[in-house]
Amino acid sequence: MLEVFHSLLFSTLDAAPALVFAALGAMLSERAGVVSVGVEGMMRTGAFCAAVAALVMPTPLAVLVGMAAGAGIAGVHGFLSIRWRSDQVVSGMALNLVAMAGGTFLLESLYGPNGTPAITQLSRWNLPGLSHVPLLGALSGHAAPTYLALTLPFLFHLLLSRTPLGLRLRAVGDKPHAVATLGLSVPALRWGAVLGGGLMAGLGGAVLSTAVLDRFEQHTPAGLGFMALAAMVFGRWTPLGAFAAALFFAFGNALRIGLASSAPWLLDLVPQGFLLALPYLLTLLVLALQGQRGHAPAALGTPYEQESR
Amino acid sequence: MSLEDASLDIVPGELLAVVGENGAGKSSLMNVLYGLYHPDAGTFLMEGKPVRFKSPRDAIARGIGMVHQHFMLVPTLTVAENVVLGREPTKRGLLDLDRACDEVAATAKRFGFQLDPRARVDTLTVGSQQKVEIVKALHRGAQVLILDEPTAVLTPQESDELSQVMRGLVAQGRTVVLISHKLKEVLGVADRVAVMRRGRTVAEVRASETTVSALASLMVGEGSKGAAMTGVPAAASGTQEAATGPVLLEAKDLRATGENGRPALQGVSLTVRAGEIVGIAGVDGNGQRELAEVLTGLRKLDGGEGTLLGGPLAGLTPALAKARGVGHVPEDRLARAVVKAMTVEENVALGRHRQPPFARGPWVDFKGRRERTNQLLNSYDVRPPDPTVALQALSGGNQQKVVVARELDADPKLLVVVQPTRGLDIGAVAQVHARLREARGRGAGVVMVSLDLEEVLALSDRVYVLYEGRVTGHFTREHLDERELGRRMLGAEASHG
Numbered sequence: 001m002l003e004v005f006h007s008l009l010f011s012t013l014d015a016a017p018a019l020v021f022a023a024l025g026a027m028l029s030e031r032a033g034v035v036s037v038g039v040e041g042m043m044r045t046g047a048f049c050a051a052v053a054a055l056v057m058p059t060p061l062a063v064l065v066g067m068a069a070g071a072g073i074a075g076v077h078g079f080l081s082i083r084w085r086s087d088q089v090v091s092g093m094a095l096n097l098v099a100m101a102g103g104t105f106l107l108e109s110l111y112g113p114n115g116t117p118a119i120t121q122l123s124r125w126n127l128p129g130l131s132h133v134p135l136l137g138a139l140s141g142h143a144a145p146t147y148l149a150l151t152l153p154f155l156f157h158l159l160l161s162r163t164p165l166g167l168r169l170r171a172v173g174d175k176p177h178a179v180a181t182l183g184l185s186v187p188a189l190r191w192g193a194v195l196g197g198g199l200m201a202g203l204g205g206a207v208l209s210t211a212v213l214d215r216f217e218q219h220t221p222a223g224l225g226f227m228a229l230a231a232m233v234f235g236r237w238t239p240l241g242a243f244a245a246a247l248f249f250a251f252g253n254a255l256r257i258g259l260a261s262s263a264p265w266l267l268d269l270v271p272q273g274f275l276l277a278l279p280y281l282l283t284l285l286v287l288a289l290q291g292q293r294g295h296a297p298a299a300l301g302t303p304y305e306q307e308s309r
Numbered sequence: 310m311s312l313e314d315a316s317l318d319i320v321p322g323e324l325l326a327v328v329g330e331n332g333a334g335k336s337s338l339m340n341v342l343y344g345l346y347h348p349d350a351g352t353f354l355m356e357g358k359p360v361r362f363k364s365p366r367d368a369i370a371r372g373i374g375m376v377h378q379h380f381m382l383v384p385t386l387t388v389a390e391n392v393v394l395g396r397e398p399t400k401r402g403l404l405d406l407d408r409a410c411d412e413v414a415a416t417a418k419r420f421g422f423q424l425d426p427r428a429r430v431d432t433l434t435v436g437s438q439q440k441v442e443i444v445k446a447l448h449r450g451a452q453v454l455i456l457d458e459p460t461a462v463l464t465p466q467e468s469d470e471l472s473q474v475m476r477g478l479v480a481q482g483r484t485v486v487l488i489s490h491k492l493k494e495v496l497g498v499a500d501r502v503a504v505m506r507r508g509r510t511v512a513e514v515r516a517s518e519t520t521v522s523a524l525a526s527l528m529v530g531e532g533s534k535g536a537a538m539t540g541v542p543a544a545a546s547g548t549q550e551a552a553t554g555p556v557l558l559e560a561k562d563l564r565a566t567g568e569n570g571r572p573a574l575q576g577v578s579l580t581v582r583a584g585e586i587v588g589i590a591g592v593d594g595n596g597q598r599e600l601a602e603v604l605t606g607l608r609k610l611d612g613g614e615g616t617l618l619g620g621p622l623a624g625l626t627p628a629l630a631k632a633r634g635v636g637h638v639p640e641d642r643l644a645r646a647v648v649k650a651m652t653v654e655e656n657v658a659l660g661r662h663r664q665p666p667f668a669r670g671p672w673v674d675f676k677g678r679r680e681r682t683n684q685l686l687n688s689y690d691v692r693p694p695d696p697t698v699a700l701q702a703l704s705g706g707n708q709q710k711v712v713v714a715r716e717l718d719a720d721p722k723l724l725v726v727v728q729p730t731r732g733l734d735i736g737a738v739a740q741v742h743a744r745l746r747e748a749r750g751r752g753a754g755v756v757m758v759s760l761d762l763e764e765v766l767a768l769s770d771r772v773y774v775l776y777e778g779r780v781t782g783h784f785t786r787e788h789l790d791e792r793e794l795g796r797r798m799l800g801a802e803a804s805h806g
Contacts, residue, residue: 158403162403162404163399163402163403163404164397164399164404166404167386167390167394167397167404168394168395170383170385170386171383171386171390171394174383174384174385174386175381175382175383175384177381178381178382178383178391178394179383179394179395180345180365181343181345181365181375181377181381182365182366182369182381182394182395183344183364183365183366183367183368183369183395184366184394184395185364298384298385
């Protein structure tokens with residue numbers, strides 16, 4: 001029993017980073033008032049670019065390339081939604097479609113439908129003192145992103161609630177005109193948040209192809225970006241809330257894998273499709289239970305125009 | 310193009326009032342001064358030297374502060390966070406909230422304000438929020454403070470207090486620019502008055518050397534339009550006879566939830582009879598809006614009961630309300646009353662589009678609709694009187710006339726109006742008021758929610774005061790007293806004895 005739990009915990013921690021990073025990125029952008037439905041596309045871009053880059057450079061560097069790629073495509077979203085004040089949901093969905101189609105096209109024309117060639121995964125770290133402690137031992141043996149994912153939410157929390165920049169970001173998401181009348185630049189703050197969000201989403205994607213898998217696959221990130229959005233909403237747009245929600249969803253993922261391997265008899269009772277859908281069903285269930293989006297930033301999705309009130 | 314050739318001299322250490330009708334360009338001029346808008350032409354001298362403000366940051370740096378008509382506060386942040394936003398004190402890179410609170414408390418105290426720096430702004434009253442705005446400007450070292458229509462949402466008591474605050478600031482050597490269209494109030498507090506009309510400054514006079522009516526005619530222009538528009542509501546033209554018509558609305562203990570999920574109506578009882586105007590007074594956000602929504606079927610009741618035009622109030626839908634004869638002039642006409650991209654005649658037909666003269670059987674009756682619209686445009690003096698232009702091409706005042714015309718044309722038994730003259734110029738205000746009186750004269754009951762106390766006093770036969778979703782006062786016309794009304798708006802109970 002303990003062993004089952006240990007392995008569930010272990011695979012939760014393996015699956016969590018991508019969700020945590022993407023959820024934090026989406027939250028950053030949305031707290032500043034820019035809708036982030038494009039996070040799936042940003043993840044996919046980051047995952048693809050990191051996998052390709054890892055073919056020619058050390059994997060840790062390739063992860064940085066993936067982050068930059070995420071920020072780059074987030075820049076397109078920023079350009080449309082901040083500079084041109086287009087509908088942020090439409091812009092984000094367009095991003096998702098472009099990343100979906102573009103990723104498939106590039107993958108098939110460069111490497112064929114089965115994914116990029118295998119790359120060297122990020123190395124896993126053994127924490128010598130912990131490996132043999134029951135349960136806590138599950139903390140050992142992960143790649144760097146896992147440990148980053150366990151610390152970053154707290155840094156984000158500090159950023160948002162305890163720094164001047166965080167105060168301004170929160171203000172710009174709730175009442176941009178108030179920020180403008182104080183002589184601060186609304187576009188600059190929103191650009192920063194959108195690009196920062198892109199970096200995080202790109203990181204989430206890069207983790208998928210360099211730590212969870214060892215290549216970019218046709219379907220990456222397979223809806224994880226939307227799950228990250230759900231985690232952000234469930235976490236009420238707070239870093240620690242999104243973190244907890246992302247861990248919960250990652251646990252759902254681990255449960256699916258765990259059930260399929262440790263209790264094969266289940267597959268006789270339940271169709272495999274149901275197991276595959278489990279994390280997504282969990283996401284739906286959670287969102288349905290939470291109901292209204294009462295905790296969203298007040299100016300979320302509203303383009304900022306100076307000469308209007 | 311709301312400003313053409315406007316000029317203004319601001320003298321240090323005085324209280325300058327800028328008056329003008331809505332749309333005369335007062336706010337635009339101030340937004341130019343504050344660096345929010347950029348002038349197409351013209352110069353701006355400070356202490357004799359030309360300056361150019363690219364953004365409010367430049368204006369703030371030169372000691373100009375502005376309190377906007379719609380407060381520029383972040384409701385989810387605390388008082389201190391709002392005040393220090395943009396120039397936050399830090400300790401080792403982190404926000405030093407304790408110091409922020411101390412600083413804000415010190416500034417507030419220096420100017421005699423009572424403010425809790427740790428309170429969240431959305432828990433404060435409107436009057437206190439305004440103080441936060443003023444402290445915010447003073448905290449940034451404002452020497453010149455611009456206040457845009459500061460009393461529009463205040464009770465008489467709060468307005469008095471604000472006047473004292475403004476005089477106090479001037480006494481401490483600051484300069485105050487007050488933008489207003491309430492002439493009586495302006496003359497009571499200002500040293501000098503500048504009058505704007507159609508984007509120009511047309512006069513500058515000393516407050517001690519002018520009168521309300523002199524200012525009013527300057528605002529409206531060369532003795533035009535006559536006495537109906539002196540800017541002073543004609544309280545005397547209210548009704549004399551007491552309402553004796555049948556009861557149209559009888560409501561007991563109404564309860565409803567507001568937009569924010571909090572209880573908005575917590576047991577409101579009221580009666581409306583045919584042939585009277587019942588004013589609903591109160592500080593913004595005390596349940597008036599929700600009451601109007603309940604009466605028009607737009608908001609569901611949580612509790613209480615009532616009869617509206619012969620049917621139960623519970624389970625009322627907008628269609629049902631309309632069918633029983635409820636007319637509605639909502640507060641936000643663009644959101645609720647009209648489709649701005651459609652033509653004037655289409656908007657006039659909205660809601661009655663299946664009935665003659667707007668329809669014949671299943672078909673639109675273009676001719677009938679055109680004729681009826683033309684009649685209405687003429688009798689309500691809508692300009693331009695063109696039924697085929699898009700509604701958004703009309704000015705706000707003319708749009709409102711179209712809404713009022715449409716609702717009254719349906720001959721409602723009960724008319725629910727919310728802020729019927731907000732943002733309208735004096736001429737349109739007088740017209741809308743005349744039409745409401747006319748509806749009363751025809752035997753309709755009118756429920757009028759207004760934040761403008763002058764309007765409530767001028768029109769109402771009876772007034773209910775709402776405070777935090779309860780009726781804290783009920784006055785008949787003979788017993789209307791502005792000060793007492795103001796006390797009740799702040800939640801004071803009836804004085805005993």
